[in-house]
Amino acid sequence: MHLEILAQLTAARAARRAAVLVTELETGAQRQVAGEAVSGDALEPSLRAALASGKSGILETPGGRVFLTVQVPPPRIVAIGAVHISQALAPLARIAGYDITVIDPRTAFATPERFPDTTVIAKWPDEALKEVPLDAFTAVAALTHDPKIDEPALQAALTAGCFYVGALGSRRTHAKRVERLAALGLSQEELGRIHAPIGLDIGAASPEEIAVSVLAQIIGALRKGSLAPSKTEAAA
């Protein structure tokens, strides 16, 4: 492997960009394909499938066997609202292997004391999301109950194609929210991607239980959604 290719792979990872390393097993020849460079590549359909599944593997091609090393960014959760649910969600997320960032402009809520060992950004979502850019490997959970804080984040999450978008609130609250977001130009299809009321329906009552249901829903979106590996490959 050329040092340059290794450097490209680590740079893609640092920038949270998906990349594939293509290795011809007979010759050892290698190339790295990241982001939009997939378009027009001789192996484009296979590369796209590999990126969608996130799984590395051997591929038979007319030119011989190649190995695809697939590198996708680690999943991340952005919680909007330094609220009670987020205080439970942060340690749960870490245990499950997800990076988590909590955003809330209300400085009385967004304190390190309330969120030990967690990245907390005490800014409005528009500002804070410049520090934590949203992408397809990020889940956004809007938990403040305050449209002024939640809705800009929801809009950003849907636009960025986050793999999970959820919002706290009853069906009635959500119906009004959808009306407001639609007025901002979001399509019904996009708005249909919002999980609301948030969390798996396990009858969660306490903030801690709601956090469990939210995390479970996020895991489901990652493992069974568009980023999920195919069943046959996952069997091992």
Next chain:
Amino acid sequence: MTSTNEDVLEGALRWRREGKGVALATVLETWGSAPRPVGSHLAVDQDGGFLGSVSGGCVEGAVVSEAMEVIESGKPRILEFGVADETAWRVGLSCGGAIRVYVERVD
């Protein structure tokens, strides 16, 4: 999760930039209950220092010594360990799985 693998590549890059000879091992295929998924990396330096894992510890020792030869020769090779292989038993892939590992030098 995936982060471990990436730390391995970071480590390999750092070693190489420090001027060390470095090889990278990658799990190509697995059968049965192999402990590490396809695409897992192990980075090895010229002194036998290593980072990451291709088998959760079962065959790391053998991969490291092969990798040190690859650092010398520069020629990539494919290693196989499995239950049907006498060597594999000796090095201890006791989990009952089988793996194929690609080892290449970082130039």
